[in-house]
Amino acid sequence: MSFRNLMKRISKISLILFLTTLLSACSNADYIVLDPKGPVGQIQANLIWTSVILLASVIVPVLLLFVFIVIRYRDKPGNRAPFKPEWDDNKTLEIIWWGIPILLIGVLGFFTVRDTFVLEEPPSKDVEPMTIQVTSLDWKWLFQYPEQEIATVNYLQIPTDTPINFELTTDAPINSFWVPQLGGQKYTLPGKTLSLWLEAEEEGTYFGTANNFSGKDFTKMKFDVIAKSNDEFQQWVNEVKQSSKPLTLNDYQELSKQSVVGTSEYSTIPADLFEYIVDKNGGQYYRSNNHTASDHDRKQLELSNNE
Secondary structure, rough: OOOOHHHHHHHHHHHHHHHHHHHHHHHHEEEEEEOOOOOOHHHHHHHHHHHHHHHHHHHHHHHHHHHHHHHOOOOOOOOOOOOOOOOOOHHHHHHHHHHHHHHHHHHHHHHHHHHHHHOOOOOOOOOOOOEEEEEEOOEEEEEEEEEOEEEEOOOOOOOOOOOEEEEEEEEOOEEEEEEOOOEEOOOOOOOEEEEEEOOOOOOOEEEEEEEEOOOHHHHHEEEEEEEEEEHHHHHHHHHHHOOOOOOHHHHHHHHHHOOOOOOOEOOOOOOHHHHHHHHHOEEEEEEEEOOOEEEHHHHHHHHHHHH
């Protein structure tokens, strides 16, 4: 087989593989990040596709040009390619191969900065938001609903079309909270509270997971996010309050030990449990202006009295 035929075959195979990969990315079953079910996930999916298109506009021509140069200027008898040993500069070409990447980086940077600031706000401005406090543990998730005064372990239930403000911390090593179809991941840090806005537009069950290595069983830190209508969500809250046991400080201390557990619900939660978790890891949780880390001993007594 001649070199030219070999290069043509390699080029065809490369193009087929590229197109196959691109088309397979359209499969919602395998690429859930590209199958968003909420406004936050949609913005981030659009940013991914924007990045792919912009980068492909550079990478694809470069690869095609590479194949052309290898074929056109290879060493062969009778090659008529011009030989210019004194040529070392071309301002036009330099402007092209420096200007296009700079322009693309500027465009990509604009969209990235714009969407980053947009995602720091509630997705739906005309709907009352809800707060869920998330604590990553070894190797499980504790979700507290401070407004409903209930808690769950290893699964979430949320109302559709409602902005959810996830307040994130950890009582274990650093981890990362991620629900791919609803939005990007965010870290859980000891003594820190980070905020993540998510919203589900469609009813369904969405995959959630820990996205950071945190020990031998971190791969089991997966959870379901169940999105239902507001009426069904409120009905679920009432069922949890009526049929589940309360969460005490002793229960939490046992839960925070290294272990793998299933799902569970709690009908009540200790007052200021989330604040206590943040403060005990050296941080300060500000829900009101008069709350400081110096309240730690007082809150610990309050938690004990709530058992």
